């Protein structure tokens with residue numbers, strides 16, 4: 001399967017934090033042919049392992065399988081569903097979104113509703129409608145009917161967005177944070193042949209609520225090096241000031257120097273930069289973005305794991321639809337492969 005098709009399938013799959021099953025099943029299917037072993041841990045991380053020729057060092061690449069979404073917290077008497085947010089979502093983007101409520105009886109289509117603009121006061125019109133005041137309308141006439149449709153407190157809700165190709169290189173879809181990292185990981189393992197280092201390719205869970213899956217996976221796997229493959233903010237849209245978000249779509253993979261959770265280990269950053277230069281892969285450096293990736297947790301495992309982050313710049317992440325450039329995805333794969341091949345060069349000499 002082509003890289004873009006893998007990305008499409010992963011983007012269309014639903015895996016709100018804590019309910020990553022669909023994404024995990026896909027990832028398992030895609031990774032399995034390219035690793036020596038594949039398994040799940042007790043909380044649901046997917047762990048692929050490819051043994052190195054020379055057994056050392058061991059590197060963990062991580063891409064999170066979960067996506068931000070909503071969770072039902074109450075069914076109102078009239079059948080409307082109140083919800084809470086899972087992960088960082090801007091209240092301003094919720095109203096009028098098409099959503100899917102994932103019930104035990106199957107998916108249900110709904111829309112996020114609010115008090116109509118026609119009867120809002122002037123003050124209300126100027127204010128952001130908070131998530132607490134919004135509700136999901138699934139067309140149920142009352143609470144009993146909603147329950148009969150299968151809705152229960154705790155059901156997760158995802159955005160209903162289908163992947164689309166906008167131009168030759170630019171695609172739109174939901175959950176590119178971090179299905180793009182997942183796609184890069186699959187394609188990297190497909191292209192990786194004989195390497196010296198042992199590689200753990202880990203699809204992590206619950207990243208969006210505090211990097212939880214990566215924490216336990218890294219503890220178990222005891223890697224020598226960690227690299228998170230993730231999506232980051234593209235600062236190339238109107239209204240973003242110079243220096244506010246240094247990365248842009250279409251300019252190659254983004255290497256984190258520091259974020260809110262990690263200062264990239266100098267050796268790992270050097271490994272990434274040298275690998276890019278050696279292979280003439282364009283790259284961008286990023287710092288000053290609020291937020292963190294799985295690498296923040298991997299780095300602090302046991303006595304410490306030198307770690308870094310390789311990201312793809314995407315517009316509108318954590319919203320129902322993001323946009324990215326396929327050439328960045330291809331370059332990110334090339335850089336990840338080159339980096340894995342170069343690990344012994346940097347980490348065995350010092």
Ligand SMILES: [Zn+2]
Pocket residue numbers: 064177178207230231
């Ligand atoms: Zn992410």
